[in-house]
Amino acid sequence: MSVRTAFAAALKVLRKKRGLTQVALSGTITQSHVSQIESGKTSPSLAAIIELARVMELSPVALMALVCAAQDELTPSEVLEVAKEDLQSISLLNAAIPMEVEAKPHPGVTAAAKTREKVQALKKKGFSQADIARKLEMAESTVRRHWHRSV
Known part of the structure; x- marks a missing residue:
């Protein structure tokens, strides 16, 4: 299953589970954009993913766990466990990520x-x-x- 299709499926299931309409889900994202995402006609930007999660009172990681679970035919718990193991293997599970990016001149x-x-x-x-x-x-x-x- 493509990421676009998986995102569409996860968003639809989650929106219905929350009892929201596409209009209610649309905050800074228009209802027509939500509809296009849910129909798999477009992919959301990272900012849109974060906004959709915020409106559904869910962490963006939880939303993406649902998407990855749909795509890989796993449970969200399995997806999160793999993510935890991945971060642990590179010693970043409990690391704070600095917000400042070192600016290198052109x-x-x-x-x-x-x-x-x-x-x-x-x-x-x-x-x-x-x-x-x-x-x-x-x-x-x-x-x-x-x-x-x-x-």
């Missing part, structure tokens, strides 16, 4: 900063823009761009 930004440093160093030594362009083998327009910026 390689182009790094390269531009190095070029700027070279241009500024030669500028301090008294080289002209044309001399720097020849020395660093780059266009004078590139040198000009870095000439007026500080390191």
Whole structure:
């Protein structure tokens, strides 16, 4: 069974179990989008999955356990046990995940900063823009761009 079909089936069962209509289920998601999800015509985004779970007063993990159970023909309990074992095997079951993602500058930004440093160093030594362009083998327009910026 495809994930889309499994999600449709799980959502329908869960919505009916909660006694909700598609209209009642639609919070920030429109009723027509809920209908398309339930008919398997579209897949929900992660934000939509979280919103649907919130409206049904259910954790997103529980909703996805139902989806995975439908897809793999398992029970939600079996799915959660496998997930627990997976997280335990990589030592993340009881780990707190940091919310800050280490920002790495784009390689182009790094390269531009190095070029700027070279241009500024030669500028301090008294080289002209044309001399720097020849020395660093780059266009004078590139040198000009870095000439007026500080390191």
